[in-house]
Amino acid sequence: MARFEIPEGWTAQAYRFALDPTPTQLRALASHAGAARFAHNHMLALVKAVMDQRAAERSYGVPEAELTPVLGWSLPALRKVWNQRKAACAPWWDQNSKEAYNTGLDRLARGLDAWSKSRKGERAGSAVGFPRFKSARAPRSVRFTTGVLRCEADRRHISLPRLGAVRTHESTRKLARRIEAGTARILSATVRQDSAGRWHCSLQAIVAGKARPAHAQRSSHPVVGVDVGVKADALLVVATPDGTELDRVPAPKSLTAAQSRLRALQRRATRQHGPYDPAPKTKQAPSKRWRRTRARIGRTHAHAAAVRRDVLHKATTALAQQHDVVVVETLNAAGMRTAGGARKRGLNRALADAALAEVRRMLGYKTRWYGSRLVEADRYFPSSKTCTACGRRKPNLTLADRIFDCEHCGVRIDRDLGAAINLARLGVPTPAVGEQGPAGSGPVAGRGAMRETGPAPAGQAAGHEASTPHHQVDQTGTASPQGEAA
Incomplete structure (x- = not known):
């Protein structure tokens, strides 16, 4: 069967609405x-x-x-x-x-x-196991591709096959206006229940003429670099090639803030009768109080995820709308949490709480929406270990060193800011021979940032990560989707 091809000038987009269904x-x-x-x-x-x-x-x-x-x-x-x-x-x-x-x-x-x-061996990534049976406690979801799929005229209901018109908690006017104007068409609808027990409907549609909004503010800095991290004050650090820090988005730390409540709820759940009794190692009928406690745990996790998602959406939308070129590093987020065991349990939780891979994923489709360009640095590009002034590398830099102190030229700069500057220079076009870069900008197009003090292997700058083949960065800064930890 032939795959569906998106028409020229149209863009795939999903609209997600929380549902308010009746008991039936x-x-x-x-x-x-x-x-x-x-x-x-x-x-x-x-x-x-x-x-x-x-x-x-x-x-x-x-x-x-x-x-x-x-x-x-x-x-x-x-x-x-x-x-x-x-x-x-x-x-x-x-x-x-x-x-x-x-x-x-x-x-x-x-x-x-x-x-x-x-x-x-025809599939990239980690090994995939044989499919397993789905449990009744697995997340519930169903996808509709045929039948009645529409937003009702009152813009408060979504019609689905065999379910009828289901009320939504929020207005569907953004999608309804495009459908009425003939610039959007619904392809499918996926209904899913989250950990809090609330049902959501995601309408996948194709939209015509998706472009940068007229009211979006344009920045005077067309090229920026974005360094991601897990520190509370620096989830995202945005800088220009000339060393100007434009923004520093603090991390919401929503999961960390919910830890005290989660600990209390999970201890309460262990004291109540769940579906499994560890003494005789048999299943049992869960009690109503255990079900209520599990529902509260799910709502707590859903709230933490919603807060994190809100911060990331706002930050990535502003980056894609305000700048022409956005440079990010390609992090192996899954590999960063695989090794270490109990000694790095806190770091693993912080990495999961920050959702570092979501930044690049969101920028990937939002830059296409708004006409900007996303440049992905190679996973082994030493953005944090390269001096922004002389371009020399400092291979012995650890995660505990938050200030980059160059032993060659004496420059002292914040580690995250320096990484963002080095990333931004990958998005600057390479000048002709004999041409100088901007005053005070240092090396242009990342060539100085890639200069090594010695014949050090590329993987040395990335620390301990999963063993996957690395790719070289070309002159435009385009690379394969992998990355280095800041």
């Missing part, structure tokens, strides 16, 4: 999510049974041509087998939309495809 709609949403889980688990059990049967037949010497027929792993093949079996295994199937079952089958097809490609 709540039961219907839970039923649709449960149907998706059932279809996934049922077909996964069938796939495993066929694989085990073929393996057993091979062990008995059965010829390959006489083995049990292979069950296809593609979505059309799984859907065909499901339609043949649903009347027997799920006689209640007609109570839900067909999109609910298609959601579970699509997840299974994607999981099997990822596992197969990972085994063959």
